[in-house]
Amino acid sequence: MTIKFVICGLEHSGTTLISDIFRQTxxxxxxxxxxxxxxKSPRDFPQIQPFYKHMVSGWQIESDTLKKICDTDSFSNxxxxxxxxxxxxxxxxxxxxxxxxxxxxxxxxxxxxxxxxFICMYKDPRSVVYSDYKRSxxxxxxxxxxxxxxxxxxxxxxxxxxxxxxxxxxxxSQSFNNTKDIMCVSLExxxxxxxxxxxxxxxxxxxxxxxKYLMLENLxxxxxxxxxxxxxxxxxxxxxxxxxxxxxxxxxxxxxEDWFYA
Numbered sequence: 001m002t003i004k005f006v007i008c009g010l011e012h013s014g015t016t017l018i019s020d021i022f023r024q025t026x027x028x029x030x031x032x033x034x035x036x037x038x039x040k041s042p043r044d045f046p047q048i049q050p051f052y053k054h055m056v057s058g059w060q061i062e063s064d065t066l067k068k069i070c071d072t073d074s075f076s077n078x079x080x081x082x083x084x085x086x087x088x089x090x091x092x093x094x095x096x097x098x099x100x101x102x103x104x105x106x107x108x109x110x111x112x113x114x115x116x117x118f119i120c121m122y123k124d125p126r127s128v129v130y131s132d133y134k135r136s137x138x139x140x141x142x143x144x145x146x147x148x149x150x151x152x153x154x155x156x157x158x159x160x161x162x163x164x165x166x167x168x169x170x171x172x173s174q175s176f177n178n179t180k181d182i183m184c185v186s187l188e189x190x191x192x193x194x195x196x197x198x199x200x201x202x203x204x205x206x207x208x209x210x211x212k213y214l215m216l217e218n219l220x221x222x223x224x225x226x227x228x229x230x231x232x233x234x235x236x237x238x239x240x241x242x243x244x245x246x247x248x249x250x251x252x253x254x255x256x257e258d259w260f261y262a
Contacts, residue, residue, distance in 0.1 A: 014187040123259070
């Protein structure tokens with residue numbers, strides 16, 4: 001048995017939210033993050049930090065056991081043994097999924113390792129910058145913070161945009177055979193067109209969406225911003241940044257044109 005599907009995306013773009021909605025279904029679950037697909041085989045995983053060491057608590061698995069299940073060249077075997085040995089997964093669970101945002105950096109390369117449906121989350125670059133600014137403590141000197149921040153961030157987002165998003169968009173238009181297994185979704189659509197978007201996401205991985213899942217009962221982790229979907233989530237930058245700051249971000253991140261919501 002391998003995983004049922006994979007959730008990836010930009011940091012703070014709703015990957016945990018989508019994970020929590022899927023956990024409302026019967027017999028589907030996951031630990032927090034994995035990261036094993038970042039290596040050529042599971043044998044590489046112990047050297048992929050901090051993902052590997054976080055698995056011990058994130059999946060409630062013994063260190064020695066985790067080391068043993070990495071002793072394989074098969075990702076399917078790795079996931080099967082993870083399900084069997086993780087105390088975070090109930091024996092009643094039929095299928096597990098992998099939620100690791102970093103896979104979005106090169107989603108097609110990672111897809112080839114497991115060939116299951118991928119859900120890739122992204123959001124408006126202004127929202128990306130505001131999330132990072134807020135997590136930096138909202139320094140009073142925004143310009144100094146921004147000038148040190150923007151170059152590496154733009155470089156990373158450009159790689160994601162080129163390697164994954166644009167490739168997905170081109171393949172979708174050309175009807176590539178594996179296009180159906182990759183789905184890119186904006187956080188804005190999840191929050192503003194919730195039912196339609198969630199039905200598409202669930203259908204993409206072979207499940208039926210139920211509106212009651214949006215109640216988000218019995219959250220497994222505390223990382224979800226709020227226990228419901230809110231239209232405020234992706235648009236905090238509208239109040240958090242002034243007109244000049246937003247204009248600066250729009251100019252510097254313009255190469256990510258498809259990700260700007262409006």
